Amino acid sequence: MESRRTKLGAQGLEVSALGLGCMGLSAFYGTPTSDDAGIVLIHHAFNSGVTFFDTADIYGLFTNEILVGKALKDLPREKVQLATKFGNVPGKGTTVNGTPEYARKACESSLERLGVDYIDLYYQHRVDAQVPIEETMGELKRLVLEGKIKYIGLSEASADTIRRAHAVHPITAVQLEWSLWTRDVEAEIIPTCRELGIGIVPYSPLGRGFFSGKAIVEKLQSNDSRLVRQPRFQGENFEKNKVLYERVAALASKHGCTTSQLALAWVLAQGKDVVPIPGTTKVANFDENLGSLNLKLSKAEIDEIAAAVPEEEVAGTRYPEELLKRTWMFVDTPPPKA
Structure with a gap:
């Protein structure tokens, strides 16, 4: 089955119009799924025309990359667009490392876990406030020249960081949180990406599952990290957001x-230029999400939907304070050394 395709960025990467975020198969949203079930979902997504798969070394402390790698072994590699990330140091809490040495080591380790010769899109997952972005990008550029990665991406980067990185080597995509209840990126980040011809990959496009359906709104598993890591899902905030x-x-x-x-x-x-990567652990939910591609909205309808979730009425921040401090809103890198 063929699905709609789209060009991501200006360097030639073409992906399915909808991607699959694989994080939830291994981490954060309740009990991880089995490898067998995860492989079934990824194969089903591919057979449904979704060929853009997103993971990261930190998801499940390496286990998500291993799972995705197992699934890819049975798929034609040239028809898959594989994205992974580095920068959040697995097992080190909120530590971020953007040094050239770490970028190379992380990339080579990801290649081994994924069982592939190259990564289609390699993101810096979080910006390192101690390392000039020019240094990190210089090493990623070398990895491109060596054929270990094809395209470079940034995640949760400020407009200034995006511009400085893009000047070293073209950025193909910026991954950012964008959904009905997270729209602050529209003021500066989105226009910057469009000015530079950079593709936009919204993560958590369903508000971390909040807009997935009543099952999420009414009851989360007790071990679901949203209950402790996501202010919008907690206490009075959650009750207010149910109105939205x-x-x-x-x-x-x-x-x-x-x-x-x-x-x-x-x-x-x-x-x-927008390719969302909703995640799920269930085939039925994936099929439901895929149906969004068939829904055409007029400008008036788009505005009406946005008006139903006014930014000022969303209760709670998108991350707790210690994690929010690592996002584009707070982090820029130092200038290059003289």
Whole structure:
């Protein structure tokens, strides 16, 4: 089955119009799925036309890359667009490392775990506030020249960092949190990406599953990290945010679709350079998400959906304070050494 394709960035990378975020198969959202179930999901996604798979070394402390690698062994490598990330040091809490030496070591370790000869899109997962971005990019550029990675990406980078990195080597994609309830990137980050011809890859396009459906809104597993790591899912914040969910659910009913399909369609409607990577552990949920590609929204409908979730009414920050301090809102790298 063929799915819609889109060009990501200006360097030639072409991906499926919707990607699959694989993190939740191994970490954070309750009990990890088995390798067998994860492989079934990834194979089903590929056979449904989704060929863009996203992982990172820190997900499940390396286990997610291993799982994705197992799944890829049975797929034609040339038809898969594989993205992974480095920078958040696995097992070291909130430690970020953007040194050239670490970037190379992390890349080579990821290649081994994934069982591949090259990574299509390699992101710096978080910006290292102690290392000039020019130094990190210089090493990533060398990895491109060596054929170990094809394209370079940044995640949670400020507009200034994006510009400085892009001057060293073209950035193909910026991964950022963008959804109905996280829209602060629209002021500066999105325009910067578009000015430079950089593709946009929204993670958590369903608000970390908040807009996935009543099962999420009504009950999370006790070991789900959202209960302790996500202020919007906690206490009074969660109760206030349920009002926003109900508004979106009402609009979804009006459009004859599910809340997840409407929320994803809204993100997709932001531009042809936008490729969301929703995650799930279930084939049925994947199929539901895929249905968002068939939902066409007018400008008035796009505005109506956004108006249902006013930024000022969203209760709670998208990360707790210690994690928020590592995002584009707070981190820039020092200038290059003289």
